[in-house]
Amino acid sequence: MTILILCEKPSQARNYALAMSGNKSNVDKKFKYEGKDFIIVNARGHLYQWADIVDIAGKDYEKWKLDSLPWNYRDFKWKRIIGKDCRDVVKNIKDKAKECSEIWIATDNDESGEGDVLAAEVILENKLDKNRTLRRLLHVSENERDIIKALENPILIEDLEKYPPYQKGLFRSKWDYLSMQATRVLTLNSPIRAVLPTGRLKGAMISLVGAQENLVNNHKSVFFFQNRFRDDNGNIYVNEKEPKFDEESKVPNKYRDSDVRCIKKEMKKSIPPKMLDLASLSATLASRGYKPANVLSTYQKMYEDSVVSYPRTDDKTITLEQFRELVSISNDIAKVIGVDVSLLTHVKPRSSHVKEEGSHGANRPGVKVPKSLNAVEMKYGKLGVAIYVLLAKSALSILAEDYEYEQQTGEVVDYKEFIAKVNIPKKLGWKAVYGQDLDDEEESSSKGIGKRAKPFVYKGEPPKPSKPTMKWLMKQLEKYNVGTGATRTSTLSQITSESAKYPLMTNKKGLLSLTQYGSIEYQLLKDTLFGGVKLTEHVMKIMKSIGEGKFELIDKHLDEMSKIISNEMPIVSKNRNSIKVEKTSNSKPKQEAKTSTGENVKFKDEWNGHKFTEEELEKLLAGETIDIFDKKFKNKKGQEYGVRGKFDWQEYKGHKFFGFKMIEFLNK
Numbered sequence: 001m002t003i004l005i006l007c008e009k010p011s012q013a014r015n016y017a018l019a020m021s022g023n024k025s026n027v028d029k030k031f032k033y034e035g036k037d038f039i040i041v042n043a044r045g046h047l048y049q050w051a052d053i054v055d056i057a058g059k060d061y062e063k064w065k066l067d068s069l070p071w072n073y074r075d076f077k078w079k080r081i082i083g084k085d086c087r088d089v090v091k092n093i094k095d096k097a098k099e100c101s102e103i104w105i106a107t108d109n110d111e112s113g114e115g116d117v118l119a120a121e122v123i124l125e126n127k128l129d130k131n132r133t134l135r136r137l138l139h140v141s142e143n144e145r146d147i148i149k150a151l152e153n154p155i156l157i158e159d160l161e162k163y164p165p166y167q168k169g170l171f172r173s174k175w176d177y178l179s180m181q182a183t184r185v186l187t188l189n190s191p192i193r194a195v196l197p198t199g200r201l202k203g204a205m206i207s208l209v210g211a212q213e214n215l216v217n218n219h220k221s222v223f224f225f226q227n228r229f230r231d232d233n234g235n236i237y238v239n240e241k242e243p244k245f246d247e248e249s250k251v252p253n254k255y256r257d258s259d260v261r262c263i264k265k266e267m268k269k270s271i272p273p274k275m276l277d278l279a280s281l282s283a284t285l286a287s288r289g290y291k292p293a294n295v296l297s298t299y300q301k302m303y304e305d306s307v308v309s310y311p312r313t314d315d316k317t318i319t320l321e322q323f324r325e326l327v328s329i330s331n332d333i334a335k336v337i338g339v340d341v342s343l344l345t346h347v348k349p350r351s352s353h354v355k356e357e358g359s360h361g362a363n364r365p366g367v368k369v370p371k372s373l374n375a376v377e378m379k380y381g382k383l384g385v386a387i388y389v390l391l392a393k394s395a396l397s398i399l400a401e402d403y404e405y406e407q408q409t410g411e412v413v414d415y416k417e418f419i420a421k422v423n424i425p426k427k428l429g430w431k432a433v434y435g436q437d438l439d440d441e442e443e444s445s446s447k448g449i450g451k452r453a454k455p456f457v458y459k460g461e462p463p464k465p466s467k468p469t470m471k472w473l474m475k476q477l478e479k480y481n482v483g484t485g486a487t488r489t490s491t492l493s494q495i496t497s498e499s500a501k502y503p504l505m506t507n508k509k510g511l512l513s514l515t516q517y518g519s520i521e522y523q524l525l526k527d528t529l530f531g532g533v534k535l536t537e538h539v540m541k542i543m544k545s546i547g548e549g550k551f552e553l554i555d556k557h558l559d560e561m562s563k564i565i566s567n568e569m570p571i572v573s574k575n576r577n578s579i580k581v582e583k584t585s586n587s588k589p590k591q592e593a594k595t596s597t598g599e600n601v602k603f604k605d606e607w608n609g610h611k612f613t614e615e616e617l618e619k620l621l622a623g624e625t626i627d628i629f630d631k632k633f634k635n636k637k638g639q640e641y642g643v644r645g646k647f648d649w650q651e652y653k654g655h656k657f658f659g660f661k662m663i664e665f666l667n668k
Contacts, residue, residue: 201536229258
């Protein structure tokens with residue numbers, strides 16, 4: 001008997017081969033493990049995809065016309081087609097399966113069931129389940145110990161078509177396919193020529209950011225003036241009943257200097273913050289200039305090497321076993337990132353961070369601890385270092401003691417209604433682990449209540465609405481339980497991509513802003529389901545029920561898409577009548593940076609339609625010459641060519657500017 005292990009991607013297959021045979025090169029080769037013959041093969045992500053709408057539902061569904069909507073789900077004959085350049089991969093899996101009597105599925109164990117769908121596609125489309133036993137391997141990471149543990153407990157799949165995780169993922173895939181109707185509704189109602197992609201997560205993101213931008217743009221500062229006291233330690237004393245005035249001159253001068261005294265001291269504690277997920281990690285890194293797409297790709301590479309944990313986890317806590325694993329490697333991690341190991345004394349798990357639920361556990365460092373941050377940078381770049389340090393501090397903080405502080409309450413002796421509260425750190429605990437990377441909203445003071453205070457007129461205003469940063473958006477999506485940390489990050493990456501033809505948002509160091517296309521979509525989505533946060537919550541509840549075996553919900557809820565679209569269409573049509581199209585400038589905004597000589601310059605990050613990559617800009621700003629080959633560069637005969645050039649000061653009509661200067665043409 002030979003067993004075929006089907007992995008999701010080459011790196012995963014190599015990790016299985018290494019764990020089982022000690023040799024990464026044993027992929028696609030028969031070898032023995034625990035007295036049985038095994039062959040490990042791998043897919044390359046999704047090998048199949050849904051066919052075009054014409055092949056699934058007929059020609060009537062091909063045309064982008066409003067009178068062709070909504071689609072009738074009952075017309076759909078779901079059909080998959082093999083992905084581009086995937087035939088050789090599929091053939092290899094089929095050929096190796098001929099030698100095997102069992103197939104063990106070892107694809108990723110996603111909460112959404114995507115890993116199960118990915119494996120089922122190739123198995124069902126090629127009837128590899130016929131006369132073969134199917135089992136599922138559930139590894140929580142790709143390190144050797146977890147792979148061996150998964151191999152010890154393979155789960156029998158009696159019927160793949162009735163396997164709940166597959167049906168859950170299949171429902172999501174079909175639901176999202178049917179939801180493409182919403183993109184047609186928006187696009188066909190757009191006042192300008194543009195494809196406006198939307199969906200349950202995209203729509204929520206656009207609507208949240210658009211509404212917040214409106215709050216920020218329409219906010220008018222209304223200042224107030226009020227009598228307050230300030231003591232010799234800088235603490236402010238406030239009387240909540242003290243009247244406020246709209247002009248400083250109206251504030252009565254009725255108070256005099258007074259002694260102050262501390263009337264209460266109380267020791268308080270705070271536990272470490274919850275562990276990071278991929279969304280909060282990428283949001284923090286966005287403020288440092290790292291794009292979500294780059295965070296995703298770098299994190300994935302680090303995961304495949306077991307340097308960090310599974311990226312697409314939906315867990316916010318870790319299990320007791322994962323906690324013990326973290327404790328066992330914590331000193332090594334601390335030494336790598338420069339955290340004092342003497343801080344890691346809380347080896348008793350907190351119930352807030354350690355629970356016997358979930359599978360992969362929250363995002364954290366992996367079992368393979370790098371030798372140094374230099375080693376991390378050499379393999380994964382500076383972004384890899386930033387990812388590792390943040391994850392490490394997040395994880396190590398739960399092994400540190402509580403933050404302890406003394407809260408002092410003071411009063412103005414002659415005017416006891418004026419009160420101040422200050423927090424004085426006593427034991428930094430987990431805050432010492434975070435250091436400068438701590439996003440700390442708690443006010444603290446190294447000084448306590450002073451001795452004497454003076455009255456002054458305070459100028460204040462109500463809190464301004466927060467700008468729609470990536471960190472703000474991720475908190476909103478988490479608040480409403482829309483998407484997972486990974487899907488939020490990947491979706492935001494898509495709609496802010498600079499290479500997208502119709503980008504919906506820009507992401508400038510974590511600050512989000514709607515583009516012209518995004519603004520139109522936001523206005524069209526007003527009062528729709530796709531423009532809210534409830535739709536994803538609705539789908540997630542259905543998926544959970546299907547994952548529990550309630551298959552009767554599948555057709556019912558796929559069929560409801562027609563009703564949803566029917567209800568959305570008149571709302572979007574009405575919104576179109578009041579839409580405002582913002583004018584955009586044809587000129588490209590200029591970037592600012594320093595050259596290798598320290599000179600501050602402004603420049604355009606594109607030339608003749610070619611958008612410079614980050615690597616190209618880095619070389620150009622360092623004074624290097626680069627070669628560019630872009631499909632946009634064609635001569636009159638339609639032949640492609642390249643150019644060689646560098647950044648330099650130039651002059652046009654008496655105006656000096658800094659930018660790309662072509663040196664010579666290059667043959668393709």
